[in-house]
Amino acid sequence: MFAADTLEDWLAHLEQLHPSAIDMGLERVARVRDALGLAPTFPILTVGGTNGKGSVCAMLTAMLRAAGYQVGTYTSPHLLAYNERVRINLEPANDDDLVAAFAAVEAARGETTLTYFEFGTLAAMQLFIAADVDVAVLEVGLGGRLDAVNAFDADVAAVVNVDLDHQAYLGDTREKIAFEKAGIYRPGKLAFCADPNPPQALLDVAAQQGAELRLIGRDYSWQMEAEGNQWACATPAGTRHALPLPALRGAYQLGNAALAVAMLDGLRDALPVSLGQIKQGLLEVEWPARCQVLPGRPQTILDVAHNPHAARALRQALDGMGFAANTHAVFGAMMDKDIASVVTILADRIDCWHLAAPQIARAAQVDALAAIVHRVAPQARVERYDSVSLAWSGACEAAGEADRILAFGSFYTVAEVMAARA
Template identity: 35%
Template structure:
């Protein structure tokens, strides 16, 4: 069937089958982007990288910029429930028909060039942005930075939220190498705001090579939390008694810092109200109160440790159950470790994707005496809900896919 007769769902199936034929580089995607005139958009670009917290940092940037009157485009990944979540124009998702139009144009321009799934949809996002007169475009890095598809854009300001161990088969096995990959988004004479406190030397080396201006936490800016408020002390502004956000404070702080280093005019009156309202689905999100069901997309050691600290802050009166699913390329033991002694029982399952961890992998990394194994998130939930009482806590985590499958099950019910 001709591609111009494809429906949105047919396009998604087509894209999911795309495989990169040659060595990973940005040559092909840059050529196509240049052909479509996507490299010279007149917007101010933020590029947000890091191991964790990219999505919430982008959400904070988007909200504060919209409240200040800017026309804003946002590109994030992965999506939680629906592909259309990946692109927003002025706070709203674009339609499936708009995506189809973008896909057709990318496919027509690519000819015999090889593109991966993420490269194709990144070009589609930029094509969608081009259809609007946007003041600001926010790009969330998909993986790493240096070879990520978003890196075809020379951003005006970059952000690195933190640097943890993840995607070691692609980015490297230690923080030095991972940080070097993430520093690939640095640009000459442009500012990069760094939220990592323990900065690997490779960050400084790459900044020196590229002549990037680093703005580092606890050196150029810092935040401090009190009981019910927090302060942001910045080389350009000091904000006191800010409301505690629903997103992690480090992400809120780095987003604010990046905004003020951008020299964009920010509405400080609306800022305080916006901070308290921002929340991203799937990030320590409560979807039921009795029992208390929390979904979180934590999928690496750094995120699991944050999740563990959030659990410590809760008033726990019943058991804590985990519905856990994870991908096979993750360091499963490091994800489980912070929560091993806090979870009463684990209801763990394989996921409905090829990249799912196997039952053998799960069995070798979870406490056997406290774990029940299933072949679907649905079966795990159906068995768990039979024994729950109103004071229990259910924590659903391990992957975006785990959370997505669980929320879909709950919505159908």
């Protein structure tokens, strides 16, 4: 049995533990879950979707914390440190606690192989149970039906949206992807979908499961108030007026905030949250690299947009940020993503592309990125670099005070920019 004293050694072990980085299925996870005796008695809120699920988890956590609850939050991937994935009361788990949890999972798994994400999911729940949290907020890693998070039954489950991503695992149509994502719904439990055009497959799964499905526009809604400075959210529990705009930038975050409010309303008997606590959570929520604007000039924006749906949201957010003489993009992406569509959506908002491959085997190489940009946006300026940190430096040197720098395309790209700035 593997044993180590440092988190770094454990993470290296997890990376080579299973022959595949992704192995869809719950049988192995459930076997180790039961061996560990992981049977949480606290409510679980599970959030899936193509984009926005991390932001919804952050808002749920902020509002629940404002109400005084002990909250365990599990999200992925991380940006700078693994500890970011497992938070208790907004604080990342410390190395020693993670090492102890990993050791417990290792002892319980026997000959069962687990992927990096599966191992981490079980360890997170081990920590939440040990900390005696009042509620857990879980972000689905990939899909839903066969994702490790789905080994734990949700009291309230939500699919933020459904779009094309991870087609190799989830299917090549919205209907196929929706079927996988709706797998987090449970019989007799509240199920939400914030997609304004939910695929029929999602509706069918909810009905077959006997879940109580609530849809945006039908069962809950939001609208602007007070000349765009406040908003209201209507749910079956009533309408909450004069809500502040979320601390997270981007108009799309209002839809995410409305979903979080509606989910909490569904748990109001078990976990009541007042109007004042909702407002406090909206004002205090933090979620790095989601349209995050850094202080100083030139304006610098970090965003992990890596698929067409996220690129459209980023474009809309950029349009709401005011004038910039030139936009310099530090861009790197994974080779399995729809890079051409992402570039196409943002091409007329970017004047110069600073291209580099993040330091991961899955990254698209810089020449491949340049070929796509030249084909889609032949008038754009393109610079190539040997690393993301050099691309960041190049963009900083090229940008004037009236310009802006946008770092996006992958979690790995943004993480390397953040490390370069540190």
